[in-house]
Amino acid sequence: MTKQHDEENQGKRTKTAHGPAVREEKRRKWQVKQERQNHQNKRKRVEDHQDPVSSWCQENAGFATLVTEEDIDSIRNENKDGDQKGERSDRHEDLALHLAPFWDVQDLATDTANQVLTPTKTAANTKRLFIAEGTETVRILLQQQRQRLNSTSSAVELELAPIELKSIFVKPSVLLDEPVRLVTDVQAAMVDTISNGNAGVIKCNTMNDHQPKFHVLVGRSESVLSQVAGFPVKRGALACGVCPTDRTEAWLNDYISHKLSSSTDPLRILALDGICDTANLGSMIRTASVLGINVVVVSNNTCDVWYRRTIRVSMGHVFLVPVVRVQNLAIFLEKWKQTAVDRSLTSFAAVVQKDDDTVTLERMGSSSVPSAWCCVMGNEGNGISEKVIDVCTKRLRIDMTDGVDSLSVPIATGILLHGLREREKRD
Structure with missing residues (x-):
């Protein structure tokens, strides 16, 4: 019994002796992991700054926002924890409002899918919204914004206003790359535009009041759109608009x-x-x-x-x-x-x-x-x-x-x- 007791004490001493070394090794590994992560984040920020889509969003920050996986995780966590809402940044507050109509649209019932309230949520400003999918559908909505600017006829046929577009949510390739290149239609929806000559990326002249009435959300990847919508977004583009009330x-x-x-x-x-x-x-x-x-x-x-x-x-x-x-x-x-x-x-x-x-x-x-x-x-x-x-x-x-x-x-x-x-x- 004495020998067994001595062996147990020896085991405890050995374990105690190795405890600080184990903790030190864990701390060292954690620091290495943090340094690696910080390096990756820094490199990603540099790449993002050089990325055409990030540059375009920065140059047109008045109406365009780049949405990353981190943004989605942050907004989702903030929505789960009500105490954090008061600490939300202005950027995340605006982004959350613009993304609100696109959240989990597949889960909405047939008779309520398009009864989304505007961010003000007041009776006077309540609007019935719809969600549209597909690049060509979004292109039609964008082209109608230009029609709104150009329409001067008072003929009965043209008395109906174009469908009001609130926002579009697209992946980078749909916005900037051929053959879709929706940025061309975004450009056409404005009165004054210029080209910055950078890899063919269109830069809108945001130094005047001729900005679009809609917001452009650019998901960093197709996965970002899918995470928000709640289903795989294969067409690469979503849009939110206001159900018209003049077709009576x-x-x-x-x-x-x-x-x-x-x-x-x-x-x-x-x-x-x-x-x-x-x-x-x-x-x-x-x-x-x-x-x-x-x-x-x-x-x-x-x-x-x-x-x-x-x-x-x-x-x-x-x-x-x-x-x-x-x-x-x-x-x-x-x-x-x-x-x-x-x-x-x-x-x-x-x-x-x-x-x-x-x-x-x-x-x-x-x-x-x-x-x-x-x-x-x-x-x-x-x-x-x-x-x-x-x-x-x-x-x-x-x-x-x-x-x-x-x-x-x-x-x-x-x-x-x-x-x-x-x-x-x-x-």
């Missing part, structure tokens, strides 16, 4: 009245009754825009035009063709069927039933479609409601091969719109 039924009535009474140009309308799939809605809006439709009218029970999936599938065409929601589609069509103007609006209800009162595109001759027409498409499962069918001028179907009785709504829309355009009356 009152504007639509004035627009149609003007077109029917004072113009001989074609008036083409696509009306959607009860479309409930956001991807279908986006595809139909894109098809309408491509085929020269002047305006898309949606029933009150059609899904949200400004939902993220709708905008994504439309490839930005939702910004190019006005989309107007009406309270009662049947009443709207009835009004323009009976209106006393120079031209009337002929409405075609797309149906699948075969009967004597239904015509097919194949049986419609050339120049048989009036210059003012509306094609009505119905719900994916139930078609057009009976009340809407009853007020339409004609019923129209696609003549399909025996054994096939239906098409997807977006494909059927493209066939009918193209067919009606081909058969318009020509002066």
